[in-house]
Amino acid sequence: MHILVQAETFQLAQVFTISRGSRTQAEVLTVRIEKGGFMGWGECVPYARYGETLQSVTAQIEALGAVGRRELAEALPAGAARNAVDCALWDLEAKTAGRRVSDLIGLGAPGPEVTAYTLSLDTPEAMQAQAALNAFRPLLKIKLGTPDDMPRLEAVRRGAPQSRIIVDANEGWSAEVYLDLAPHLLRLGVELVEQPLPAAEDDALLGLERILPICADESCHDSSSLADMQGKYDFANIKLDKTGGLTEALALRDAARASGFGIMVGCMVGSSLAMAPATLVAQGAAFTDLDGPLLLAEDRDQPLKFDAAGVHPPVAALWG
Numbered sequence: 001m002h003i004l005v006q007a008e009t010f011q012l013a014q015v016f017t018i019s020r021g022s023r024t025q026a027e028v029l030t031v032r033i034e035k036g037g038f039m040g041w042g043e044c045v046p047y048a049r050y051g052e053t054l055q056s057v058t059a060q061i062e063a064l065g066a067v068g069r070r071e072l073a074e075a076l077p078a079g080a081a082r083n084a085v086d087c088a089l090w091d092l093e094a095k096t097a098g099r100r101v102s103d104l105i106g107l108g109a110p111g112p113e114v115t116a117y118t119l120s121l122d123t124p125e126a127m128q129a130q131a132a133l134n135a136f137r138p139l140l141k142i143k144l145g146t147p148d149d150m151p152r153l154e155a156v157r158r159g160a161p162q163s164r165i166i167v168d169a170n171e172g173w174s175a176e177v178y179l180d181l182a183p184h185l186l187r188l189g190v191e192l193v194e195q196p197l198p199a200a201e202d203d204a205l206l207g208l209e210r211i212l213p214i215c216a217d218e219s220c221h222d223s224s225s226l227a228d229m230q231g232k233y234d235f236a237n238i239k240l241d242k243t244g245g246l247t248e249a250l251a252l253r254d255a256a257r258a259s260g261f262g263i264m265v266g267c268m269v270g271s272s273l274a275m276a277p278a279t280l281v282a283q284g285a286a287f288t289d290l291d292g293p294l295l296l297a298e299d300r301d302q303p304l305k306f307d308a309a310g311v312h313p314p315v316a317a318l319w320g
Helices: 056-060 070-074 081-099 126-135 149-159 175-187 199-205 221-227 246-258 272-281
Strands: 002-018 020-037 038-044 117-119 138-145 164-168 190-194 214-216 235-239 262-265
Touching: 002 056, 038 081, 038 221, 038 272, 056 138, 070 081, 070 138, 070 246, 081 214, 081 272, 117 126, 126 149, 138 149, 149 164, 149 175, 175 190, 175 199, 190 235, 221 235, 235 246, 246 262, 246 272
Parallel strands: 117 138, 138 164, 164 190, 190 214, 214 235, 235 262
Antiparallel strands: 002 020, 020 038
């Protein structure tokens, strides 16, 4: 088995801003694994919020010896490094067997899922203009998490009066701010709030009146997160770069459902290769947020298809 790690950069279509900062490009790691004349590949997005860098994740992967997918969880912790390797091993397994990953996991023929489209944090005027340009989309996700969020939300609703809306505070609010905003979120038709409080302070959500559903993002990594999420969250946002790949993402999805959580499947800002395995996890999810490729000015060859039906599963030439 031979593993190759390559850093790659994809330019964004426009500046992308959340409460923690802005970026103009997606910096990813592409992992290729060759064995027996076949090559499988996967992509991860190292995330500073979780102490990851391109260099640290590369070092983790390069220190990995020959390992099978079933032993990978013992060799690497949940996170970006394990994600890229796990997804590459799934792709390799599918190519070696001459079957699709969807068949290997017993999914059958997956279909498209409506995906959210994310509006970057900006001035109310700019966000209203973004919303108007994307008012044809059925589901918009709004980045918030500042002291001045209500004018932004009102502006987006004016720009896209018919779209469904979810919001992501990226840990930017306090419990007091959230309680003040919640009735207004409900009034404006918001269906879900992602991670309103910092993960280290989310005990404040215990016993909080559920005016609308709350989704764990930074507080949800893998199956071991579920016990601490009880009583605080209604939904789990499953991202492969947090779970450490498709294997654990599927396990987390099933365990979260069994524990009574709704399912959201999300992403970091990456290419179609990063989203491809997540489209399988997203089958039947209440909310899908796999819009990473829509935010890029460039993408992989054979990219994912997006249309009125949503994001489609990958063709074999891309992954799986």
